Amino acid sequence: MMKANKIIKLFKGTVIHSLEIGKVEILPNSLIGIDEEGVIQHMKSNYEDLKQLEKDVSSICINNGIDEKESVIDMGNKFLIPGFIDTHAHAPQYHNAGTGTDLPLLKWLEKYTFPVESKFKDLVFAENVYSKVVDRMLRHGTTTCCYYATIHLEASELLADIVSKRGQRAFIGKVCMDRHSPDHYIESTEQSINNTREFVDRILSKGNELVQPIVTPRFAPSCTNELMEALGKLSQEKQTLIQSHLSENKDEIEWVKSLYPGIESYTHVYKHFNLLNERTIMAHCVHLSEEEIKLISTQQTAISHCPISNFTLSSGNLDVRKVLEANIKLGLGSDISGGYHPSILQVIRDSIKCSNSHYFNNDNHTPLTFEEAFYLATVGGSKVVNLDHRIGNFMIGKDFDAQIIDPFVSNSPFDCFDGETLKDIFQKFIYLGDDRNLSSLYIKGNKIKF
Numbered sequence: 216m217m218k219a220n221k222i223i224k225l226f227k228g229t230v231i232h233s234l235e236i237g238k239v240e241i242l243p244n245s246l247i248g249i250d251e252e253g254v255i256q257h258m259k260s261n262y263e264d265l266k267q268l269e270k271d272v273s274s275i276c277i278n279n280g281i282d283e284k285e286s287v288i289d290m291g292n293k294f295l296i297p298g299f300i301d302t303h304a305h306a307p308q309y310h311n312a313g314t315g316t317d318l319p320l321l322k323w324l325e326k327y328t329f330p331v332e333s334k335f336k337d338l339v340f341a342e343n344v345y346s347k348v349v350d351r352m353l354r355h356g357t358t359t360c361c362y363y364a365t366i367h368l369e370a371s372e373l374l375a376d377i378v379s380k381r382g383q384r385a386f387i388g389k390v391c392m393d394r395h396s397p398d399h400y401i402e403s404t405e406q407s408i409n410n411t412r413e414f415v416d417r418i419l420s421k422g423n424e425l426v427q428p429i430v431t432p433r434f435a436p437s438c439t440n441e442l443m444e445a446l447g448k449l450s451q452e453k454q455t456l457i458q459s460h461l462s463e464n465k466d467e468i469e470w471v472k473s474l475y476p477g478i479e480s481y482t483h484v485y486k487h488f489n490l491l492n493e494r495t496i497m498a499h500c501v502h503l504s505e506e507e508i509k510l511i512s513t514q515q516t517a518i519s520h521c522p523i524s525n526f527t528l529s530s531g532n533l534d535v536r537k538v539l540e541a542n543i544k545l546g547l548g549s550d551i552s553g554g555y556h557p558s559i560l561q562v563i564r565d566s567i568k569c570s571n572s573h574y575f576n577n578d579n580h581t582p583l584t585f586e587e588a589f590y591l592a593t594v595g596g597s598k599v600v601n602l603d604h605r606i607g608n609f610m611i612g613k614d615f616d617a618q619i620i621d622p623f624v625s626n627s628p629f630d631c632f633d634g635e636t637l638k639d640i641f642q643k644f645i646y647l648g649d650d651r652n653l654s655s656l657y658i659k660g661n662k663i664k665f
């Protein structure tokens with residue numbers, strides 16, 4: 216049984232969240248109370264009698280010894296939604312976001328991505344880019360992010376420190392690459408193993424439960440067997456999450472086939488090295504065979520769907536319906552900077568377009584609805600990072616990771632009209648909203664500056 220702590224803050228107004236895929240609950244006249252740990256202790260909705268709501272506000276304030284004027288946030292005609300969860304982003308690549316959109320994956324890595332990542336050995340350069348990317352993610356309502364850093368130990372730790380300072384919830388990975396990488400951006404096997412262990416220990420020793428290390432073999436082609444094996448063992452020993460890339464681009468898949476002629480498939484390569492389990496997040500997964508989908512499902516591995524990136528690098532389109540039908544954990548990723556936009560709202564829109572494009576070629580594909588895409592950006596993401604008991608929606612006992620959205624802000628990118636329902640306004644926000652609509656942001660109950 217969860218201990219009910221003293222409520223220190225109340226949020227009054229419309230709450231919108233998902234409890235199950237495809238269903239968005241729109242709950243006017245709601246009351247959410249959080250304790251000093253930022254945990255939701257009270258959640259009641261749909262008061263028909265507003266006097267009763269006010270009575271409850273007063274009695275909660277009296278019972279918890281808090282001042283009504285200071286502790287109650289009346290959201291008025293704004294609404295509360297869960298923070299977005301970005302399940303795949305490359306923090307250093309934010310430097311390049313919006314540029315270098317003309318090449319497919321392997322050429323793009325060589326021409327644009329490795330050169331910029333190699334600059335992160337310079338901590339001044341790193342601090343500038345990392346401060347900006349974390350601030351930008353927060354401004355777009357991303358309360359939890361799975362970040363790739365670079366191969367550099369110190370700069371990766373710096374990213375974790377910046378994230379901690381800003382109060383974001385995140386998984387941070389020091390990238391591992393000990394082969395098929397340029398001379399200016401490669402580590403020895405020994406360096407990669409030792410620095411990853413050191414990185415994991417350093418992050419864990421900081422004791423910030425919101426910021427966790429994640430073991431990060433870049434992708435199978437850039438890691439030797441010895442490194443892959445060591446990373447599988449390390450993540451098992453430390454019980455960390457694992458993130459990598461899988462089946463994004465057809466040339467990449469052919470390359471993996473040539474590197475591992477004896478192994479059944481790209482997905483089986485990760486399985487072979489104990490890197491495909493219930494703590495793993497695989498980005499992209501665009502070209503999986505039926506066998507590979509089955510294996511991912513059996514292993515309870517999660518997929519991060521990155522449609523902006525998949526369109527931009529001309530990688531292909533993930534069939535989300537197939538993934539959902541296989542009962543695979545699925546969330547959304549910006550994949551900065553393969554994906555050019557840091558906003559999960561933009562990723563939601565492209566996930567719907569991606570699914571629609573499947574439908575053009577296959578009548579049996581039911582296109583993703585905006586309600587489903589919103590679920591993937593919130594609850595879906597929470598399952599991907601194995602934190603669905605803590606975040607994703609506003610159930611009692613979960614942490615309060617939330618965005619207060621103002622659809623009527625003076626410079627709003629969309630207009631609302633008389634007679635529109637809350638659902639209409641919410642849908643307009645999903646399709647047309649942006650950071651101008653973000654009024655306040657909370658992570659584990661803390662109000663975040665952005």
Ligand SMILES: O=c1[nH]c(=O)c2nc[nH]c2[nH]1
Binds near residue numbers: 328433
């Ligand atoms: O979209 C991607 N971005 C990357 O940085 C990367 N590295 C390997 N595979 C990758 N795919």
